[in-house]
Amino acid sequence: MSGTQDPGSNDGGKSAPELDEIDTGNVAHDAPHGRKSILSEHARHEIDHWLTKFPPDRRRSAVIAALRAVQHDIGGYLTKESMDAVAEYIGLPPIQVYEVATFYSMFETKPVGRHSISVCTNISCMLCGGEEMLSHVEKRLGIKVGESTPDGRFFLKREEECLAACNNAPMMMVDHVYFENLTPEKIDEILDRHK
Amino acid sequence: MSDEVNIEVNGVPMKARKGQMVIHVTDANDVYVPRFCYHEKLPIAANCRMCLVEVEKAPKPMPACATPVAEGMKVFTKSPKAIAAQRAVMEFLLINHPLDCPICDQGGECELQDLAMGFGRDISRYSERKRVVKDKNLGPLVSTDMTRCIHCTRCVRFTQDVQGFQELGTVGRGEMTEIGTFIEKSVDHELSANIIDLCPVGALNNKPYRYRARAWEMTQHPLISPHDAVGTNIYAHVLRGRVMRIVPRANEDVNETWIADRDRFSYQGIYSEDRLLKPSIRENGVLQETDWETALQKVAEKLGRIAKQHGGGQIGAIASPNSTLEELFLLSRIARGLGSANLDHRLRRSDFRDDASDPLFPSLGVSIKELETANSVLVVGSNIRKEVPLLAHRIRKAALKGGRVSFINAKRYDYLFPVAGYLASNGMGSLDHLVAVAAAAINASGKTAPASIASLVGQAQPNDTHKAIAQQLSEGERRLILLGAIAQRDPAFADLRLVASALAEVTGATLGYLPEGGNAVGAHLVGFLPGRSVGGQTVASPGLNVADMFAAKLKAYIVFGAIEPKLDIGAESVSAALDGAEFVVALSPYSTAAQFADVVLPIGTFAETAGTYVNLEGRWQSVPGAASPVGESRPGWKVLRVLANLLDLPGFEYTAADQITADIRNALDEAGAFTAKAATRTLQAKAAGAPVVRDVPIYQVDAMVRRSSALQNTREGREERGVGA
Numbered sequence: 001m002s003g004t005q006d007p008g009s010n011d012g013g014k015s016a017p018e019l020d021e022i023d024t025g026n027v028a029h030d031a032p033h034g035r036k037s038i039l040s041e042h043a044r045h046e047i048d049h050w051l052t053k054f055p056p057d058r059r060r061s062a063v064i065a066a067l068r069a070v071q072h073d074i075g076g077y078l079t080k081e082s083m084d085a086v087a088e089y090i091g092l093p094p095i096q097v098y099e100v101a102t103f104y105s106m107f108e109t110k111p112v113g114r115h116s117i118s119v120c121t122n123i124s125c126m127l128c129g130g131e132e133m134l135s136h137v138e139k140r141l142g143i144k145v146g147e148s149t150p151d152g153r154f155f156l157k158r159e160e161e162c163l164a165a166c167n168n169a170p171m172m173m174v175d176h177v178y179f180e181n182l183t184p185e186k187i188d189e190i191l192d193r194h195k
Numbered sequence: 196m197s198d199e200v201n202i203e204v205n206g207v208p209m210k211a212r213k214g215q216m217v218i219h220v221t222d223a224n225d226v227y228v229p230r231f232c233y234h235e236k237l238p239i240a241a242n243c244r245m246c247l248v249e250v251e252k253a254p255k256p257m258p259a260c261a262t263p264v265a266e267g268m269k270v271f272t273k274s275p276k277a278i279a280a281q282r283a284v285m286e287f288l289l290i291n292h293p294l295d296c297p298i299c300d301q302g303g304e305c306e307l308q309d310l311a312m313g314f315g316r317d318i319s320r321y322s323e324r325k326r327v328v329k330d331k332n333l334g335p336l337v338s339t340d341m342t343r344c345i346h347c348t349r350c351v352r353f354t355q356d357v358q359g360f361q362e363l364g365t366v367g368r369g370e371m372t373e374i375g376t377f378i379e380k381s382v383d384h385e386l387s388a389n390i391i392d393l394c395p396v397g398a399l400n401n402k403p404y405r406y407r408a409r410a411w412e413m414t415q416h417p418l419i420s421p422h423d424a425v426g427t428n429i430y431a432h433v434l435r436g437r438v439m440r441i442v443p444r445a446n447e448d449v450n451e452t453w454i455a456d457r458d459r460f461s462y463q464g465i466y467s468e469d470r471l472l473k474p475s476i477r478e479n480g481v482l483q484e485t486d487w488e489t490a491l492q493k494v495a496e497k498l499g500r501i502a503k504q505h506g507g508g509q510i511g512a513i514a515s516p517n518s519t520l521e522e523l524f525l526l527s528r529i530a531r532g533l534g535s536a537n538l539d540h541r542l543r544r545s546d547f548r549d550d551a552s553d554p555l556f557p558s559l560g561v562s563i564k565e566l567e568t569a570n571s572v573l574v575v576g577s578n579i580r581k582e583v584p585l586l587a588h589r590i591r592k593a594a595l596k597g598g599r600v601s602f603i604n605a606k607r608y609d610y611l612f613p614v615a616g617y618l619a620s621n622g623m624g625s626l627d628h629l630v631a632v633a634a635a636a637i638n639a640s641g642k643t644a645p646a647s648i649a650s651l652v653g654q655a656q657p658n659d660t661h662k663a664i665a666q667q668l669s670e671g672e673r674r675l676i677l678l679g680a681i682a683q684r685d686p687a688f689a690d691l692r693l694v695a696s697a698l699a700e701v702t703g704a705t706l707g708y709l710p711e712g713g714n715a716v717g718a719h720l721v722g723f724l725p726g727r728s729v730g731g732q733t734v735a736s737p738g739l740n741v742a743d744m745f746a747a748k749l750k751a752y753i754v755f756g757a758i759e760p761k762l763d764i765g766a767e768s769v770s771a772a773l774d775g776a777e778f779v780v781a782l783s784p785y786s787t788a789a790q791f792a793d794v795v796l797p798i799g800t801f802a803e804t805a806g807t808y809v810n811l812e813g814r815w816q817s818v819p820g821a822a823s824p825v826g827e828s829r830p831g832w833k834v835l836r837v838l839a840n841l842l843d844l845p846g847f848e849y850t851a852a853d854q855i856t857a858d859i860r861n862a863l864d865e866a867g868a869f870t871a872k873a874a875t876r877t878l879q880a881k882a883a884g885a886p887v888v889r890d891v892p893i894y895q896v897d898a899m900v901r902r903s904s905a906l907q908n909t910r911e912g913r914e915e916r917g918v919g920a
Contacts, residue, residue, distance in 0.1 A: 080378055093355075095364035098377035103368045 038085045043073045047089060059090050063100050066090060067107055076116055076155065077108035105160050113148035113155035115194045118173045120159055124166035129182075133170045136184045140191060153195070202268040211264040218246055218259040221272060228272050229281055229310050231288075231395045232347035233260035236452055238356055243288070243347050245310065247280040248272045256280035278314075285314040288345050291326045292396070299343065301397030303410040307345065328373050334381025335908035336388045336456060338405050344374050344398035350390040357453070358384040359591055359611025374398070383910045385584040385893060388456045392443060403463060403905045404440040408432070416821035417444055419808040420458035421517035421713030421801040422900060423583045425449060425563065426810025427458045431802055436823030438462045438802050448564050449810065455584035457893060460906050462802060464899035465822065469786040471797035472826025482789050487796075487827065491834075494794050495841035497778045498533060501751045507534020511744035514723055515756025515763070516540045516712020517897055518831065519806025520815075521855040523714065524721040524729075524862075525835035525847070526755050531728070532844040536738025537749065539725055540718040542758065543680075543711060543765040543889060547740045548689040549876060552696075555731040555869040556719035559586075559811045560675055560707030567592040570671025571704070572600045573632075573664060575695060576625055577679020578608045581893035583709055599667045603628045604681070605888040615667055616660045625682070626691055631657040633698040635665035645697040647877045665702070674704035680711045684765060684889035693878055710811055712897075713801075717809040721859060729859070730866025741765075745772040754781040755831065757800070757898035760791060765889065782834060784825075785898055797828035800899060804830035805852035807859075817856060 037044065046069035047062060054061040066086045071078050078101050087094040101107045108116075119125075119134040134145070137156060141149050148155040165171040168180030172187070179190055200211045204226050211220040216239065221228050232243035241261035248259045251269035256277060259270070271277050289311060296302045328341040348365060351374065355361040362382045366373050376382075382390070391401050413432040418441075420427040428444035441462050443454040474490035475482040501509055512530040514523055523540065530538050559566070566572075566589040580587040591612040594600045599615035602608075607619045618628040630648065635657035637644045644652045657665070668674050676699050682691050692706075699706040710716060722728035725738040739747055745768045752773060754760075758781075760769045773779055773791040781792035788795050798804075803824040807817040820830065832852055839847035849855050892915035894906045906912050 093361040095361050095377060098366060099364040102366045102377065105368075 037089060038081055039070060039089060040073050043069045044089065047086070051090070060092055060096065062090060063092065063097055064104070067097070067101055071107060076114045077110065077112045083109075108155070111148075112157075113152050115153060115175055116155045116157050116173075118157045118159045118163065120163050120165070120169070120171050120173075122159075122162035124162070125169040125171060128169040130170040133172065133182045133184070133187060136187055137172070137191075140188065154191070200264045200266050200268075202264050202266075202270060204270045205272055213264070215264050216260055217248065217250075217257070217262045217264060217268075217270055220264060221259060221270070226272055228259045229314060230260060231306060231310075231345060232349060234349055234352075234393060236357070237349060237352045237393075240348050240352060243345065244284045245281060245288070245314075247277065247284060249274045249277040249280075282314050282316070285310060286316060286320070289315060289319065290321050291342075292345065293325060293342050295340075295343070296397075298406075299340070299397040300338075300400045300405060301343075301394075305397060306395035326370060331375045332379060332381070333376070333399075334383070334387075334910065335905045336402055336460060337382060337391055338400045338402040340398055340400070341373060341375070342398075343396045345396055346372055346374065347395055348374070349393040349395065350374060350399060353390050353393055354382065354384065354387070357389070357588065358386055360384065362387070363390070381910055385455055385457070385580060385911070386453055386588065388459050389443070389453050392452070401440055401459075403460065408434045408439045413439055417818050418802055418821050419713070419816050419818055420454065420461070421808065422457050422461060422896060423455075423585075424710045424713060424715055424811040425583055425585045426713070426808055426812075426814055426816050427454050427585060428816070429454055429458055431462070431821040433821055438465055438822045448562065449814070450585050453585060453588065456909070457584070457896075457900055457906065460903045461900045463904055463906075464902035465784075465800050465802055465825065467785065467902035469902075470784055470825045471786050471788065471795060471828060474797060474827070475789065475795045477793040482795065487829070487837075490794055490796060491838055491841055494780045494796070494838060497794075498751060498753075498780070499842055501778060502533040502535070505750050508537065508738070509750035510535040510753065511537040511739065511747075511749045511751070512753040512755065513538075513542065513741055513744070513758065513764070514540045514718065515758050515897070516542065516710070516715040516718055517801065517899075518714060518718075518756045519801075519804060519852075520714060520717040520721060520809060520859060521806050521852050522755065522804075522831040522835060523718050523723045524855060524859050525832055525839065526753070527721055527723045527728070528846075529835060529839050529842065529844060530753065532839070532842065536725055536734055536736060537744050538723050538738060539741035539744065540712070540715065540723045541683075541741060542763050543684045543891070544688070544740075545684060545686050545742060545765050545889075546688040547742065549692065550724070550726050550740070552692070552871060552876075553719070553724075553727075554871065556716040556809070556813065557708035557710040557811065558716070558813055559677070559709070560705040561673065562812050563589060563810075565673065566590060566675075568596070569593045569598045569673045569675055571598060571667045571674040573603065573668055573676045573704070574600070575603045575629060575676065575678050575691065576682025576685060577602075577604070577677065577709055578681065578890060579677075579679060579709070580608065580610065582680050582711075584893075586709065598671075601664045601667060603632075616664045618660060618664070624687075625685070626687055626694060627655075628661070629691060629694045629698065631655045631661040632664050632668075633694055633701065635662040636669065636698060636701045639665055640669065640701060642701055645700055647875060648694055648697045649877070651694070651878055665698075668698070668702040668704045674702065675707050676704050677707045677709055679709045681888060681890055683708070683711065689876075690878055693876060708811070713810075714808045716811055716813060717807065720809060720863065728866075729862040731869040732866050733872060742768075745769045748772045748775050750776060751778040752776050752780075754779065754783070754788070754792065756782070756798075757784050759785075759787050759898050759901075762895070762901070763897065782831060783898075784828060785902075787898070796834055797826060798831040798834055799824040799828050803828065804832065806830075806832070807852075807856050817853065 047066040050062040050065035070082050083097045084094050087097040121130040145156050146158045170182045171180040198213050228246045230246040232240045239260050241258045246259040247256035249271040250257045330339045330341050351363045354363045366377045390399050413434045416431045418429050418431050420429050427450040428446040429441050430444045431438045432440050441459045445452045473484040475484045594612040601616035603618045603625050605620045630651050634652040634655035676695050696706050725740045728734050745766045779792045780794045781788035782796045782798045784800050802822045805819045809815050836847050836849050894912040
């Protein structure tokens with residue numbers, strides 16, 4: 001992190017709130033001055049928790065956990081505003097947050113449905129019918145991989161790699177929860193449960 | 196234990212320091228290793244892999260830029276294994292690189308092209324589709340062709356580590372990786388255009404220069420950037436007499452390999468539409484174009500007559516502090532030859548009370564290079580990033596090395612480095628803050644207060660920040676108090692300086708200046724001042740300073756250089772004085788001079804004249820002219836020489852600029868050592884009235900910069916002019 005410490009503390013002993021508003025972009029703030037952060041209390045709590053796990057000059061390390069919490073919090077994908085809020089909260093230049101958010105496939109930076117489905121089609125699942133499970137999901141939701149349902153309920157994610165549940169293949173993940181030994185009926189029941 | 200390590204490169208034994216990388220050693224010993232991402236001024240990334248070399252006993256080729264030396268290490272840079280690795284990397288880099296060299300501005304000066312010659316295959320084995328990356332709009336200075344990018348991340352590392360605020364990043368992953376800002380955003384830092392030079396391929400290029408010329412058609416001419424007192428070394432690339440672009444000229448002692456955006460794009464002002472092409476004379480209220488001879492005859496006749504009738508004291512001469520040393524010297528001699536001591540170049544200054552305590556020239560106090568090892572710097576009255584961007588960069592380095600940097604300013608400016616203390620106004624003026632720091636320093640040291648400020652210090656109530664700054668200034672080897680341009684424009688500059696020098700005396704810190712203009716130091720040396728002549732010698736009867744000169748409404752004025760009175764001169768009475776004068780001659784590149792002058796003589800800009808600039812370290816830098824003068828304009832020194840001849844003044848038989856330089860050196864030698872002859876002044880009470888802050892935005896600093904459309908269209912430039920995004 002290109003750490004710059006807060007120059008806002010010394011003002012000849014007298015407070016000058018309007019001066020503190022000047023934002024150098026990478027000044028670490030424990031709580032943003034003046035404006036109300038768009039991060040929920042839960043998200044802030046979560047970020048604070050992760051920040052305690054790293055040395056004070058390594059706040060950048062908390063960015064993955066922060067984005068995960070925020071994405072979960074605000075409905076499945078990251079907006080520019082939410083990433084900027086994370087950058088401001090942790091004290092990073094916004095571009096460093098964008099870099100992380102675009103690098104990891106678990107982060108969505110474009111609007112997607114609120115429930116994220118990943119159907120595994122790697123070798124073990126493929127041998128046990130993963131491809132059929134995927135086409136069932138596609139047919140049932142009327143979308144292809146990489147698309148979201150028009151009602152914004154589901155997002156069928158392009159699955160990247162094996163999710164490490166080969167012993168109970170075929171499997172899929174919905175909102176970070178594993179569902180194993182899938183059958184079309186089981187899929188229908190699972191999808192019905194996610195409103 | 197010794198710090199030294201012995202290694203062998205291609206069978207040649209070499210000495211290295213522990214912790215050095217292999218590439219440091221090969222570079223130091225002139226052993227060639229190809230590279231893209233490695234740059235000596237940037238942190239190591241090791242992501243291009245072009246510098247792979249063979250290391251004995253290592254199973255795989257190693258990147259020379261990220262392999263630390265070890266005792267007994269044997270490195271081979273040209274072994275079959277090393278060459279094979281380098282050629283393989285080259286092949287990978289070219290997979291997605293477009294074959295658009297014929298229309299690429301980087302063509303002919305491209306690191307990728309050069310290395311492809313040395314390490315590329317004759318034919319491509321890649322027959323799949325190449326990837327295409329959308330271009331980003333990074334603002335008016337840098338053009339992008341992102342498909343050409345090889346992801347070396349030099350630009351990213353520059354914004355992060357040199358600017359101090361990361362603006363560019365590596366977005367995406369794998370084959371989808373792109374360099375960019377992710378959101379639509381311009382790069383705004385005042386040094387940002389250096390990424391053009393850093394980019395080893397044609398991805399980032401000079402936007403105004405796009406498609407204007409090919410690298411091999413142009414000739415390269417050394418110049419000095421005149422916009423600040425750093426004396427930044429630049430090259431002008433000239434095609435058929437015309438400056439096509441400006442690039443940095445590396446000089447470790449001055450600007451390293453960087454230049455500010457202002458230095459790079461101000462050249463557009465050379466070809467501004469309102470350049471004066473011919474001399475002109477006002478007849479019956481209307482300016483008429485004429486030839487040089489008539490115009491100069493007229494000037495000589497008018498000035499000669501006014502000097503004779505009313506005395507030389509009725510003539511005032513002001514010069515832009517961006518003029519060359521030779522121009523300033525000749526003009527001062529002409530004015531003195533006419534019997535006038537009314538000379539000044541400090542156009543925005545308003546407090547002249549203690550001119551006598553000026554040093555020989557306003558010096559930084561240390562060398563620019565030493566600045567980055569300063570232990571403590573107190574900057575008073577300066578938006579230093581915008582005033583002198585390259586000094587701000589050095590101070591940033593000092594701060595990152597643990598030096599403590601504090602500011603006393605009327606308002607808060609942002610600095611992209613750790614700031615130890617920042618005293619902004621809060622109802623207290625900069626002078627009050629400075630007095631409080633001085634009081635804290637006096638209390639802490641137990642010394643008696645210098646008589647000059649004793650009465651003020653007694654009343655001061657230093658707070659913790661004042662005390663911390665006082666302590667900071669008393670510790671460490673290299674300590675500096677710098678008076679910036681805003682301080683020098685302050686109506687109470689004399690008081691500020693008095694307190695600052697008392698503070699320097701108490702703490703043992705060095706008092707330095709950040710003079711305004713590219714050659715303010717030179718102007719001091721040749722005595723372009725009302726009270727001093729060459730080498731700081733006191734003149735018998737001092738003339739009027741710039742403010743008094745206009746307040747006194749003289750009969751005649753000589754205005755030299757690209758001065759636009761309303762924007763460049765602080766004195767309020769300037770317009771009235773110029774309007775009311777019997778005769779005004781302006782030597783300027785720009786037609787705005789026609790608004791106030793009776794005779795307008797077109798002179799060349801910094802790129803069109805040979806000349807010397809003395810920077811704020813006192814470093815003399817002479818350069819020949821680079822470009823053909825626009826229209827009938829002539830280098831300033833030639834015009835002054837002929838004018839002096841017409842006035843029958845002796846000693847103006849120069850045929851080349853370096854003859855004038857030699858004369859200046861002789862005159863300085865004759866003047867001997869300089870001693871200040873100031874009377875001691877004591878400060879009883881601070882001046883009443885609200886402090887006036889005279890900040891000049893970075894792209895409004897002089898007439899040339901104001902004419903650079905690229906700079907005016909940057910975010911900063913638009914904000915300065917109050918134009919929306």
